[in-house]
Amino acid sequence: MENEEWTREENNFFENLLAILNLDEPKSWEKIAAQVPGKTVEQVQKHYEALVEDLKLIESGSFPLPHYREEKEGFSKEVMGYGEETEGMKKETKVMKKDIREGTEGMRKDDGEGTQVNDHQQRKKGTPWTEDEHRLFLAGLKHYGKGDWRSISRNYIKSRTPTQVASHAQKYFIRRNSSRTKERRRPSIHDITGANGSAHVTRINSNAAELASNNQICIVGHATQGQAPNIQMGGRRAQVYLSGPMSNQYKYNGILENLHPPDHHQSMVSGSYQPSSTMDTMGSDYVHGPSVHSPSNHQSTMHMRRAGPSHSSASNHQLRMHKRTER
DNA sequence: TGGCAATCCATTACCAGTTG
DNA sequence: CAACTGGTAATGGATTGCCA
Numbered sequence: 001m002e003n004e005e006w007t008r009e010e011n012n013f014f015e016n017l018l019a020i021l022n023l024d025e026p027k028s029w030e031k032i033a034a035q036v037p038g039k040t041v042e043q044v045q046k047h048y049e050a051l052v053e054d055l056k057l058i059e060s061g062s063f064p065l066p067h068y069r070e071e072k073e074g075f076s077k078e079v080m081g082y083g084e085e086t087e088g089m090k091k092e093t094k095v096m097k098k099d100i101r102e103g104t105e106g107m108r109k110d111d112g113e114g115t116q117v118n119d120h121q122q123r124k125k126g127t128p129w130t131e132d133e134h135r136l137f138l139a140g141l142k143h144y145g146k147g148d149w150r151s152i153s154r155n156y157i158k159s160r161t162p163t164q165v166a167s168h169a170q171k172y173f174i175r176r177n178s179s180r181t182k183e184r185r186r187p188s189i190h191d192i193t194g195a196n197g198s199a200h201v202t203r204i205n206s207n208a209a210e211l212a213s214n215n216q217i218c219i220v221g222h223a224t225q226g227q228a229p230n231i232q233m234g235g236r237r238a239q240v241y242l243s244g245p246m247s248n249q250y251k252y253n254g255i256l257e258n259l260h261p262p263d264h265h266q267s268m269v270s271g272s273y274q275p276s277s278t279m280d281t282m283g284s285d286y287v288h289g290p291s292v293h294s295p296s297n298h299q300s301t302m303h304m305r306r307a308g309p310s311h312s313s314a315s316n317h318q319l320r321m322h323k324r325t326e327r
Numbered sequence: 328t329g330g331c332a333a334t335c336c337a338t339t340a341c342c343a344g345t346t347g
Numbered sequence: 348c349a350a351c352t353g354g355t356a357a358t359g360g361a362t363t364g365c366c367a
């Protein structure tokens with residue numbers, strides 16, 4: 001007898017098949033049923049109809065959750081393959097806790113710092129650190145040293161809890177100790193290592209030389225709107241795009257005073273900045289730089305990625321990369 | 328209990344191919 | 348050729364588990 005209920009894995013697998021297979025093709029349901037163990041063609045069709053119904057309800061504003069048969073049935077050490085006693089038990093506990101987290105749709109205990117998480121909330125959204133907060137952090141670090149996050153929180157960054165400070169510190173030290181070449185790194189707030197540092201450009205775009213020859217240059221780095229970092233670039237008029245964690249996307253229109261080679265880091269720029277959102281209305285003086293994803297576009301990209309596999313697979317991309325290196 | 332390392336996961340940056 | 352697209356990698360904040 002076939003199993004009427006669908007596990008999460010079965011459901012995911014089914015949805016992936018839907019994304020891959022063309023339902024207009026003859027015998028598509030047979031093909032799907034053949035690939036989902038223990039399900040009949042009828043059950044697969046029924047499940048599809050239920051899925052369509054769910055989508056309708058979701059679109060209409062209500063969110064009834066589909067019923068999944070819980071995987072914790074038979075959740076034993078043997079089944080999970082955790083043969084080794086202590087580590088296996090630890091892993092099992094961890095997996096179960098993870099399962100509970102996911103299975104209960106974000107139901108979680110209070111973290112003790114006023115974070116109430118209800119049924120509809122996922123993990124608390126991160127609040128990005130501002131440059132000012134980071135500088136206070138550095139000042140506090142200098143004063144109290146590594147480890148005294150409570151004092152740093154209490155006396156320097158009142159807007160952050162000790163836990164947040166510790167988490168920030170962890171990332172800060174990882175960044176500082178990273179052996180990764182600076183050329184490949186993205187600009188980060190953690191690049192500011194002194195409490196009085198100024199905003200600076202950390203990396204020039206790889207096609208900067210080409211653009212510079214055309215009196216254009218693209219620079220990637222941090223700058224906050226309205227800031228006018230020092231510029232040293234060579235005597236020609238240029239358009240510069242700035243981007244970074246603290247800016248959205250800014251465009252610089254100024255004079256190249258002393259153009260550094262494209263691999264030169266820490267080049268300084270100054271001038272007037274415009275948010276990119278206004279760039280398109282700036283007129284023909286402005287030359288377009290590298291494309292920037294609009295958040296909405298990217299959101300939909302991400303949504304599609306989460307929703308199911310794409311027809312352009314990872315292996316396709318690997319192939320592209322391989323072709324590229326061959327050229 | 329608090330610090331630390333590891334992990335999770337959402338977001339963002341970047342890149343190359345495609346398209347108009 | 349600029350803009351768009353779709354993919355991966357990097358990043359950062361929150362959370363968890365371990366241990367002194």
